[in-house]
Amino acid sequence: MDESGIRTPWSGRCFVYLLPCREEDTLKIGFARDPWARLAAFHRRFDRFFDLARGAVVETDRVREARAIEAALKTAFADAVTPAPLPVRARAGGRFEWFRGVHAAAFEQMRSTSDALGYAFHAPLDAWLRDQWMVQLERIVDWSRDAYALVETLHYNASSELALPRERALRERLEIWESIGIDIGLLLDGTAGQWYRCGFAD
Known part of the structure; x- marks a missing residue:
């Protein structure tokens, strides 16, 4: 699915992230300029794999600052390092940045560090991601409807x-947006909304 028409809403900043897995007491610590792209790199359905309601990010102004916070977290929890979960895409990298059994402590260290250094601390992660996308609601409405128009054309005219x-791909993207609290009814109406709820009529 071509998403080039959607501008990443958090460009120009850098984020230290904490991503807890949904099915096991394992989490990922790292930093990224684009948290959404980083999530997608780990797992196609990152909304199901990670428990975003328990995730968090610290927002910094520069990569150097994010690296320093990340390094402090990795040092603090070095004894809890664990292999990356099997479903994680190997090409995503960061295989030595997974930790087991430290969610509460890591979450609190991120919060206290952000307070001490004057950085913004965003949690829960799903709500923050939703708010970032909602800033450009008009753009994602246009993107969603254009994408649906293409899907509909292909459904009736192509193999x-x-x-x-x-x-x-379109359905998965919409489901991920819905999972973080975006009302799909704002993005798709009429036959497009019916398709999302029930599929094509034929």
Whole structure:
């Protein structure tokens, strides 16, 4: 799915992130300029793999500051390092930045560090991600409706080999947005909204 028409809403900043897994007491610590892209790099359905309601980010002005906070966290929890969970994409990297059994302590250290240094601390992560996307609601509405128009055209005029992957990619993107609290009814209406709820009528 071509998402080039959507501008990353947090460009120009850098974030230290804490990403707890949903099904096990394991979390990822790292930093990124684009937290959304980093989440997607780890897992196609990161909304299901990570417990975003328990996640957090510290917002900094420069990469150097984010690196320093990340390094302090890794040092503090070095004894809790654990292998990356198997479902995580190997190409995402960061395989030595996973930790087990330290969520509460890591969360509190991130909060206290942000307070001490005057950085913004954002938690829960799902609500913060939603707020970032909602800033550009008009743009994602246009993107969603254009993407649906293409999917509909392919569904009725192209082979399933071409149409189905695009339909699946659009549905997954919308489901991820919905999982962080974006009302899909704001993005798709009429037949597009019906498709999202029930699929194509045929």
